[in-house]
Amino acid sequence: MKRVLLFLVSLTAGATGALAQSSSFTRIADTTTAVPDGTGNFSSFSNALSVDSQGNVAFMENHGTTNNGVYLASGGNITRMADLNTAIPNGTGNFTGFSFFGNGLDGGRYIFRGNGANSQAGLYAYANGSLTRVADTTTAIPGGTGNFSGFGTGYVSGTNYAFIASGTSSQQGIYVSDGTTLTRIADKTSTVPGIGGSYSWSSQLNVDGGNIAFWGTTTGGTNPGAMLGGYTPGAGLVTLASTGTVVPGLATNFTAFTSPIDLSGTSVVFRGAYSGGAGIFTTDLVVGAIARLVDLNTAAPGQAGNFIALGSPNISGANVTFLGSFTGGSGIYLASGGAVEKIIDTGDMLEGHALSSFSLSENGLADGYVAFRAFYVGGGSGIYLTQIASAVPEPSAYALLAGIGALGVAAWRRRTRHAIAR
Secondary structure, eight states, X not given: OOOOEEEEEXXXXXXXXXXXXXXXXXXXXXXXXXXXXXXXXOOOBOSOOEEOTTOOEEEEEOSTTTSOXXXXXXXXXXXEEEXXXXXXXXXXXXXXXXXXSOOOEETTEEEEEEEETTTEEEEEEEXXXXXXXXXXXXXXXXXXXXXXXXXEEEEEETXXXXXXXXXXXXXXXXXXXXXXXXXXXXXXXXXXXXXXXXXXXXXXXXXXXXXXEEEEEEESSSSOEEEXXXXXXXXXXXXXXXXTSBOTTSSSBEEEEEEEEEEETTEEEEEEEETTEEEEXXXXXXXXXXXXXXXXXXXXXXXXXXXXXXXXXXXXXXXXXXXXXXXXXXXXXXXXXXXXXXXXXXXXXXTTEEEEEEEOOTBOEETTEEEEEEEETTSOEEEEEEEEXXXXXXXXXXXXXXXXHHHHHHHHHHHHHHHHHO
């Protein structure tokens, strides 16, 4: 589909930037879409939704025992990567189910968690039409004892696969496979930098190149409880934030962090809560400083009040997308260049559908492509793709932007609303 980009000029105190927002939304799949190599149409989707920098979209059908599977949309075509009729690589029989949570996609290469009969479980990669095993319950734990017994969500960057996995006797850790060698990054025997004590994790992290960011919990040490951590090949493990970290601009500490966490290069975005509020923040694996992007005192674009809830942040370059709720509805938003703008909200129509809510996974943004799930009023949902971009003008353009800024904002909003409702 040809996309026409309409440029939005945003002039904010202390920063002048321009955001470019696509006025078109491409439907990837909904309940009118036939299941490839399956029966009938898709009927339900899980939260496992990912996009890569080429605009490829991976998603999962999650409905009973008929059409469960993982699918790749690319170039207008949908390909089945695996379903309940697919043989388990290096296993016995076919898959019996797949992970509900977001899975990694990069350059058309995909990783997902699959299960089989007799307690089979593992992480599997799809590339160039073929499935391979990354790790399963017959794989020895590097630096540990015995084999893996369970897996969290898998993530991919290039040819590197990162994941959290567990073993017997409460073993748990973060591991990376390059397709040949499996390496331990951290486990429960690792000391948490700056805090002491030991790690434990949920099922989710993220990876970009060799860099990793994760959400977890510290047991023992100076600040036990929720924490955010990271890893770079050069510097090793780092603590990004904990319940001992002061919220920027406030005389109070973080009290909680919400999975998922996302990163782009060494830049990390996360949701943090504190007494009396919550916000979306950025930090860096190397620099370490924390900055607040939006919080519950931020006006919801196009609404009379502020955001009342925030979640599901994604980062790619200078762009951050997130879910935001306001009184009477919710939407997907873009924070870039010091400005916050709406991508779509529940006041819009999408292909004739009134909208009730949205979902974003931790892999929902890549190089300007945004993939999301829209829920329709009256039931049903669809998976959609749109495209955004950001740019920072040269200083010589500031005077011109100051003159046309208000006009650009008004024109963009009118055209975007018209295109959505069409």
